[in-house]
């Protein structure tokens with residue numbers, strides 16, 4: 001007898017081996033569940049343990065590896081890739097998802113704090129792509145960089161975040177051009193406000209950064225699963241001619 005869980009599984013991502021940063025919270029947790037439900041295996045890592053070990057219990061060691069690691073450290077990327085190759089095989093999907101969004105204005109942000117945001121959101125994305133390219137070149141593959149609507153428009157009081165996410169969108173296009181000849185696709189996802197600990201922390205602090213939900217065309221935030229659906233599409237061969245682009249999933253916010 002098949003269980004409900006088995007009935008929900010598909011093979012859209014059969015044979016996919018995905019490396020995911022920031023897998024212990026928010027959208028990273030949702031992406032992990034969805035990728036595995038669609039047939040992928042996932043090597044996930046995060047600075048914090050968070051939900052990581054629990055997810056391994058839930059989804060199984062044969063489907064998910066969770067490690068501690070820092071996207072700012074090239075040696076951590078190498079360790080993650082090596083662990084994945086040893087257990088699952090050559091990774092063919094990279095999801096640069098880890099990020100931070102401290103509320104900081106142009107005038108008040110310290111140089112150290114500005115550099116910290118750039119280091120995690122921008123340099124971390126660069127190090128991830130650089131570490132994975134040799135594997136992706138061997139296996140053919142897809143890179144998914146999680147940018148933001150803050151890579152399309154600006155938000156007050158998120159100065160370093162906006163800078164880092166515009167960079168991620170630009171790096172996505174530059175990498176897509178360089179890597180097309182190797183059969184590697186590189187795309188970005190630009191989520192709007194999405195219900196995770198990150199956006200709740202911003203919402204809990206008075207600032208000009210977050211529009212009230214009543215001002216959003218859909219009058220609500222996205223759910224993480226609504227972003228995971230785009231991750232599945234870009235990880236799968238269904239998006240085989242898409243590269244250098246972005247999927248904007250913002251409930252029409254930037255259409256205004």
Ligand SMILES: NC(=O)c1ccc[n+]([C@@H]2O[C@H](COP(=O)([O-])OP(=O)(O)OC[C@H]3O[C@@H](n4cnc5c(N)ncnc54)[C@H](O)[C@@H]3O)[C@@H](O)[C@H]2O)c1
Pocket residue numbers: 021022023024025026027028045046047048050069070071072096097098099100101120146147148149190191192193194195196197198199
């Ligand atoms: N939530 C939103 O509204 C929203 C909107 C647009 C884009 N995004 C982007 O989506 C991504 C996921 O965000 P989320 O909302 O799930 O946030 P989240 O805070 O719930 O999760 C982010 C994860 O990244 C991890 N992380 C932070 N620094 C790290 C580092 N140096 N190395 C490894 N891991 C690190 C954190 O520990 C955390 O587990 C981020 O890139 C974020 O900028 C979020």
